[in-house]
Amino acid sequence: MSGKQFFVDRYSKLGWEHKPVKLRQAIRVNTNNVRETDLVRRLESRGIVLEPIPFLSHAYWIRKSPFSVGATTEYLLGYYSIQEAAAQIPATLFADLEGKIVLDACAAPGGKTVQLADAMHNTGVIIALDVEKRRLTALSNHLERCRVGNTIARHMDARHAARLKIKFDRILLDVPCSGNFAADEEWFQRRTIKDIERNATLQREILKEAAGVLNDEGELVYSTCSLEPEENELNIDWAISHLDLQTEPIVCQGESSPTKVLGIQLDSSVENCRRLWPKLTQGFFVCKLRKGGFSVETD
């Protein structure tokens, strides 16, 4: 069970016809470090053409640049991060971040950690974990460049987060996943259903640990850049039935998740999740969860 046709057929059954896409480079302004209008003016004066991303704040697609946007003085001063548009969504879904104790459980290379710190105005604390030490070095570089001052990075498997003995107000689970073809040209050749099942198992283990360290009133955002239901809707359905978590409605780019996938009927609240098929962004999935009995009214 592998190969392009196998996966494309699955996407078709989920209601999406496969089309190749070309991803656009995107940046996100680190508003703690620079005024957005000043940054835009400076980048435009260098010949960089920016297009605001309509479904995000402080985010722009690069329409044209005479050189790498990763080599400008403004980038090196931490005024912006290069971050794919869909990947900017999860950190925006938390209701309130200032002063909170936040777990970024699979943090490297740190794009979302920096985004969280920016939204927190460097208040509170972020505990950023990653299982790979080498990737923590990349994370640290990112934190230093962007002048993040509220983060503790630790070499730790997210499945051991309970060892920290901390209860978190907010948890971001941007879990390791199988990725998608829009971000990897050889994706169809490299992936089999076995890889996806292996990742889905790991993701459930991380979800279980995270549910255990989440404050009763806390919020958990789960995301992947996978299009495979095993890593997305099926995992959330499992979390609802096994971890006493509830989904929350969210407002963001993407369409409601289907509640029947691969012939399996899921909990109706799975429709609160958002699935982004590759078009304006890479493929992505995102969901907001709370502990059962702690639902909060939304406008």
Add this chain to the structure above:
Amino acid sequence: MKPIDDFVDRFGTNIRLDESLIVDKQGRYFLLNQKLKKLISEDFFYAGLYLGKMKEGLFFPSFNLLAMIAGSKQANKITVDEKTEWLFIVGRDVFKRGILKASGSKSKGAYTLIMNRHGECLGFGRILCNLDDCKGEHKVVARNVSDIGDFLRRERRFKG
């Protein structure tokens, strides 16, 4: 912390850091805040604001620390033009013709921050000749010791 104070002193200024919030992790110095201090444990990898590291008896500052020093009016500074800014962040030295302004010590051997027109710190260097006496627009007057292009060079190492 002596290594940090000694380093800052070379720029003709001083900055106040709360020593009770500075942690030394095997020669790497981090500035915490009270909330971080409560949650930190010995086996952290990175925390708060990185200030720099000691290696083989030398102190290597972080760009956060350089930015803090740049906040001091008395600190030695050279402000450079746009072309020199580009050259500096790719590791090049500073030519006399690229200097727009210099403040603090202009003497040979002094450490100086290299600033751009926007007042942003690009790194630091060492003055090679007395700036007021130095003749020749094409002469290198400050050697690049460290520049923010290092972030890019590190990123390339991670990818490689």
